[in-house]
Amino acid sequence: MTTWNGYRRKDGSIGSRNYVAVIPAVTCANDVANAICREVQGTVTYMHHQGCCQLPPDLDRVTDTLISLGKSPNVGAVLILSLGCEGTDHERMYKEIKATGKPTEIIHIQELGGVSKAIRVGTDIARRLVIEISGQQREPADVSEIVMAIKCGASDTTSGMASNCVIGYVADKLVDLGATVIFGETTEFLGGEHLLAKRAVNKEVGDKILRKVKEMEDRAKSIGCDMRRGQPTPGNIAGGLSSIEEKSLGAIVKSGTKPIQGVLEYPESIDGKKGLWIKDTPGREPEILTGMAATGAQFMCFSTGRGAPQGFPSMPVIKICGNPNTFENMKDDMDLNAGLIITGDKTIEQVGEEAFEKLLRVLNGEMTKNEAIQYFSAIDIHCLGPVI
Amino acid sequence: MEELKIALRVNDLDNVATIFANDIKDGMEVEIRDKKGNKQPVKVIGDVPYGHKIAVKDIKTGEQIIKYGEEIGVATHDIKLGEYVHVHNLDSMRGRGDLEK
Numbered sequence: 001m002t003t004w005n006g007y008r009r010k011d012g013s014i015g016s017r018n019y020v021a022v023i024p025a026v027t028c029a030n031d032v033a034n035a036i037c038r039e040v041q042g043t044v045t046y047m048h049h050q051g052c053c054q055l056p057p058d059l060d061r062v063t064d065t066l067i068s069l070g071k072s073p074n075v076g077a078v079l080i081l082s083l084g085c086e087g088t089d090h091e092r093m094y095k096e097i098k099a100t101g102k103p104t105e106i107i108h109i110q111e112l113g114g115v116s117k118a119i120r121v122g123t124d125i126a127r128r129l130v131i132e133i134s135g136q137q138r139e140p141a142d143v144s145e146i147v148m149a150i151k152c153g154a155s156d157t158t159s160g161m162a163s164n165c166v167i168g169y170v171a172d173k174l175v176d177l178g179a180t181v182i183f184g185e186t187t188e189f190l191g192g193e194h195l196l197a198k199r200a201v202n203k204e205v206g207d208k209i210l211r212k213v214k215e216m217e218d219r220a221k222s223i224g225c226d227m228r229r230g231q232p233t234p235g236n237i238a239g240g241l242s243s244i245e246e247k248s249l250g251a252i253v254k255s256g257t258k259p260i261q262g263v264l265e266y267p268e269s270i271d272g273k274k275g276l277w278i279k280d281t282p283g284r285e286p287e288i289l290t291g292m293a294a295t296g297a298q299f300m301c302f303s304t305g306r307g308a309p310q311g312f313p314s315m316p317v318i319k320i321c322g323n324p325n326t327f328e329n330m331k332d333d334m335d336l337n338a339g340l341i342i343t344g345d346k347t348i349e350q351v352g353e354e355a356f357e358k359l360l361r362v363l364n365g366e367m368t369k370n371e372a373i374q375y376f377s378a379i380d381i382h383c384l385g386p387v388i
Numbered sequence: 389m390e391e392l393k394i395a396l397r398v399n400d401l402d403n404v405a406t407i408f409a410n411d412i413k414d415g416m417e418v419e420i421r422d423k424k425g426n427k428q429p430v431k432v433i434g435d436v437p438y439g440h441k442i443a444v445k446d447i448k449t450g451e452q453i454i455k456y457g458e459e460i461g462v463a464t465h466d467i468k469l470g471e472y473v474h475v476h477n478l479d480s481m482r483g484r485g486d487l488e489k
Contacts, residue, residue, distance in 0.1 A: 157406050157439040160456070161398070190482045192458065220483045227483030228475070240406065240439035242453075242473070243480035246460035305439075325410075325438065342408050 004363040005138035010101030014141050015073030016298040016363045019044045019314050020129045022079045023066055026051030026086035032109055033081050035119045040126040044313035048381045052087040055385040059087045064267035065381050068294035070097035071269055074314045076133035077103040079126050084110030103129055144178035147270055149297035150254050153285050156239025156305030156323055160250020163303035163322030163338040169352030171256035175276050182295050183255045184281035184288050186216045187231050191245025192252045200260045208263045212280045235306050254303055266382055270296045285310045287382035299362050309333045311370030316362050335369050392419040395442055399457035404441040404473050412436040420444050434472030441473045453478050
């Protein structure tokens with residue numbers, strides 16, 4: 001059964017978009033990447049702040065995350081920008097992305113003789129790559145090939161009672177149809193982790209959920225303060241969420257009710273696995289958006305109450321707003337109004353079906369509001385250790 | 389007469405309910421409703437912003453505050469039926485590095 005059309009990749013994955021990704025191997029290459037992207041239509045870049053003077057596990061984490069971004073099915077070709085002296089393994093990045101069969105190039109700013117020359121050479125390569133992949137046609141795809149990432153941001157008490165319920169409805173429906181759904185925000189499991197562990201497919205997965213939550217909580221507690229104001233945020237609190245426990249119990253509603261197959265590490269790709277998965281990420285937008293795009297999600301459903309406008313360069317983000325007042329106030333940024341559930345004008349199922357139709361259109365190429373306004377450059381990679 | 393504003397209690401175990409209405413002021417009457425349609429009128433104590441909570445029964449200091457049928461924190465003061473419940477009288481029990489010093 002054909003339900004959508006996407007870009008088939010040589011590694012078997014299928015994308016909803018067809019970008020040339022210009023990937024800075026280190027933050028020091030960002031400005032060159034940005035200059036190239038301004039010159040060449042159909043390119044995206046990831047302006048992260050990592051990749052040097054970090055502890056080796058974090059350098060591996062950054063390398064692996066950038067590789068996964070390059071392997072994402074929404075990316076048709078890759079140009080890696082290395083400064084030349086960074087801590088990430090840019091040669092491994094090149095080899096592993098190229099192994100997927102997509103056109104892959106790498107340039108080194110120092111070797112080319114500086115910024116201006118690198119911009120010139122990189123622009124020529126990016127232009128060639130864009131032309132090379134621009135003729136690829138969309139091909140029929142089954143609903144079971146969908147990979148959906150989900151997230152909630154700038155939540156209030158409507159999130160757990162409306163917009164997250166809508167995403168939960170869609171998540172259950174997709175899992176029943178044989179597709180893949182990934183949720184994260186480990187911080188926002190605190191207080192609800194026992195409910196998630198009960199839904200794990202086996203004890204090993206349940207224990208890993210509990211361990212990841214403990215590790216996240218221990219990192220927060222190691223600073224010796226009350227987490228409140230960091231989580232929940234002042235905006236969450238103004239929206240009526242009194243504690244991280246209350247926020248979490250509302251947040252996990254978006255994962256639906258299906259069994260949890262496993263927990264992915266932050267840099268990992270989903271690599272064709274099916275069903276409902278967790279990825280270990282923080283709740284903050286720049287880091288979770290990157291982590292979810294690295295998973296290989298073709299798009300994200302993003303629930304909000306107070307109005308979070310952020311997106312991601314190569315992953316369309318559908319905004320589903322649970323607060324009817326916010327939807328009216330921020331209509332230009334919000335794709336769907338789940339506030340109608342709060343006002344009693346629609347049911348969760350009705351808005352859930354609207355969300356399902358919307359996501360199929362987005363997979364087929366329809367732009368989200370976030371894509372149209374290109375509000376997605378503030379992104380980052382989540383690291384665990386200090387910058388040294 | 390204007391329709392009563394509703395405070396929504398999502399689980400039978402809950403001792404708080406959420407009010408999705410603007411301009412709820414101290415002394416106004418609202419109706420606590422659960423998913424079975426049970427109704428209980430109550431006078432609100434304190435001004436309650438949109439999406440914030442009130443107690444649906446008296447809660448003693450140190451008692452758990454329950455929403456979605458799960459603990460969302462602990463009462464730091466005695467809380468009366470109808471009283472506004474938020475960070476001023478509810479303490480989170482998670483991520484509390486300050487309690488481990």
